[in-house]
Amino acid sequence: MRLAELSRRSxxxxxxxxxxxxxxxxxxxxxxxxxxxxxxxxxxxxxRLVRALIELAHVPVASVKVVLEAFDSETMSLHERIGAVHxxxxxxxEVTAGDEARVPPTEQVRELIERRGWAVEPDxxxxxxxxxxxxxxxxxxxxxxxxxxxxxxxxxxxxAALELAAVTTHTDPDQIAESVVIGTxxxxxxxxxxxxxxxxxxSARLLGPASGR
Amino acid sequence: MRLAELSRRSxxxxxxxxxxxxxxxxxxxxxxxxxxxxxxxxxxxxxRLVRALIELAHVPVASVKVVLEAFDSETMSLHERIGAVHxxxxxxxEVTAGDEARVPPTEQVRELIERRGWAVEPDxxxxxxxxxxxxxxxxxxxxxxxxxxxxxxxxxxxxAALELAAVTTHTDPDQIAESVVIGTxxxxxxxxxxxxxxxxxxSARLLGPASGR
Numbered sequence: 101m102r103l104a105e106l107s108r109r110s111x112x113x114x115x116x117x118x119x120x121x122x123x124x125x126x127x128x129x130x131x132x133x134x135x136x137x138x139x140x141x142x143x144x145x146x147x148r149l150v151r152a153l154i155e156l157a158h159v160p161v162a163s164v165k166v167v168l169e170a171f172d173s174e175t176m177s178l179h180e181r182i183g184a185v186h187x188x189x190x191x192x193x194e195v196t197a198g199d200e201a202r203v204p205p206t207e208q209v210r211e212l213i214e215r216r217g218w219a220v221e222p223d224x225x226x227x228x229x230x231x232x233x234x235x236x237x238x239x240x241x242x243x244x245x246x247x248x249x250x251x252x253x254x255x256x257x258x259x260a261a262l263e264l265a266a267v268t269t270h271t272d273p274d275q276i277a278e279s280v281v282i283g284t285x286x287x288x289x290x291x292x293x294x295x296x297x298x299x300x301x302x303s304a305r306l307l308g309p310a311s312g313r
Numbered sequence: 314m315r316l317a318e319l320s321r322r323s324x325x326x327x328x329x330x331x332x333x334x335x336x337x338x339x340x341x342x343x344x345x346x347x348x349x350x351x352x353x354x355x356x357x358x359x360x361r362l363v364r365a366l367i368e369l370a371h372v373p374v375a376s377v378k379v380v381l382e383a384f385d386s387e388t389m390s391l392h393e394r395i396g397a398v399h400x401x402x403x404x405x406x407e408v409t410a411g412d413e414a415r416v417p418p419t420e421q422v423r424e425l426i427e428r429r430g431w432a433v434e435p436d437x438x439x440x441x442x443x444x445x446x447x448x449x450x451x452x453x454x455x456x457x458x459x460x461x462x463x464x465x466x467x468x469x470x471x472x473a474a475l476e477l478a479a480v481t482t483h484t485d486p487d488q489i490a491e492s493v494v495i496g497t498x499x500x501x502x503x504x505x506x507x508x509x510x511x512x513x514x515x516s517a518r519l520l521g522p523a524s525g526r
Binding site: 152177221236237240248257261263264280284287290292296298308 | 365369390391392393395396399403426429430431432433434437438439440442443446447449450453455457458459461462464465466468469470471472473474475476477479481482492493495496497499500501502503504505506507508509510511512513514515516517518519520521
């Protein structure tokens, strides 16, 4: 297909596609004449992945290139390649907790992972986020949330199973990676929004005008 | 207690407490002599709530004042007063979806809320976030996540019940509100981090070196 069609089908403007081509985020098209390059379904899938990384997950252009290089490595399994994409869209988040937070409860997280039988790398950024979040909760005197770690973990396993099943209906690695980016970012927002609504509803029941509190 | 003790027990520095006093986020202490003000447990609880709003939930100081005024209203139920705090820490998040997203699936969300029997205000910011997120998922061709809305909703009800039970072990409204702020912000991070670890683990099983993909 021509550049105009690639633009129409991907929803990415022609100048932006040209920019991605210059930056090496998209492989060049095949020259069908000195002035015309031709693009394939592979370009379209790659473009959708690039778009999800940049527009949705806000990964900087320079990092997208590094991520795609890792993703295109032939020596890694699909899990490892998707892992590179997954980590790019889930930066480690610092949690400020106040000064009391000194001893991170790494042990608690390690034991949780062991109990659940989760196969995760010890340097996964989400582990650090989890440790800092629990530390912050304790420092702020809200230990009760951290006490329910297993209940949370069990519930997220239900999500994660559904999500991974959906992602692996794709066979093309670029499409799988795009699904992972979108699902990670938007799925998180979906869950957060539903949780807030559930809170509001339960608060209305327990503490609303009819509750007498 | 004196200002120095209030500072020590709250973990907030004296200059910051003085700033909060000037801004009206904290009621003035009782003057025990022309140069000495005395503070109570109520000041301490209020200070902890202010700190959670500002340092953890990043609510601007000007908004904190508005939120506290609503929270201190005697004419509202505890649910309504906590609702004011809850909304302050859960701003409506805009979800950029690309241009294809035109018709928001408000109907789908309305039906979900009805099916779950949730008592939520029609203008809850989380409803708008939910509608936009589903719109974005559809526009990006990832409808499958939105297809599992009921499964997500059921799982978050489990969280939310545990969380609200923990929050309502407190009896002081300021402490309840502080728990709501901390639990909303940090609980979301806890769930997000666990979800990422569950994904990584399932991906390792299904797509890792031993999977042949």
